[in-house]
């Protein structure tokens with residue numbers, strides 16, 4: 001099946017790609033950037049979990065937050081873009097799930113859980129301007145005992161050959177993230193999953209680098 005929920009079709013060579021003002025500008029335009037549909041690895045991995053509390057870091061316009069809320073989760077959408085969060089909150093209101101959502105403006109590069117823990121922490125295509133392994137190390141603090149952490153991003157591929165060196169550095173393989181896991185975190189999925197997308201008018205296969213881990217303990 002051709003999946004059109006591609007996260008690579010927006011001026012990725014812009015010099016401000018990794019910074020908040022660039023994302024604010026993108027989310028302040030008149031058009032939606034993303035499809036609003038949930039990401040496929042989220043649906044694949046979370047559908048079988050018992051709903052509880054969740055955080056989606058890099059939530060953008062809120063597609064994954066809204067889907068999670070519709071499945072019964074109470075969800076915190078987190079992003080460093082105030083414009084993205086405002087748009088996500090509007091979409092949650094329109095979808096009738098505002099009462100199951102809240103919003104947290106936070107930079108993944110300096111993320112601190114500040115005592116908050118969630119049964120599910122998820123992040124899709126964040127690609128921050130710092131090593132993802134460092135972000136994942138920070139995110140583990142926010143996972144409640146018995147909870148799950150799902151991290152999905154673009155695996156390096158020839159398909160992205162024309163992107164900038166910075167963009168290439170932002171891509172990773174799932175196994176690259178394993179050193180971030182403290183004791184007590186059990187890897188469940190460490191994979192690259194193929195996905196077919198439309199890119200520059202062509203149908204191409206890309207890989208979703210997918211890491212799912214569970215924090216040992218009860219609850220979640």
Ligand SMILES: C[S@@+](CC[C@H](N)C(=O)[O-])C[C@H]1O[C@@H](n2cnc3c(N)ncnc32)[C@H](O)[C@@H]1O
Nearest residue numbers: 023058059060079080081107108109124125128
């Ligand atoms: C490619 S979009 C993905 C949006 C959404 N997760 C999805 O899959 O449709 C990346 C998102 O991460 C956010 N982001 C990028 N770097 C960030 C950082 N350092 N801290 C917090 N959010 C960041 C951007 O504002 C943007 O909303």
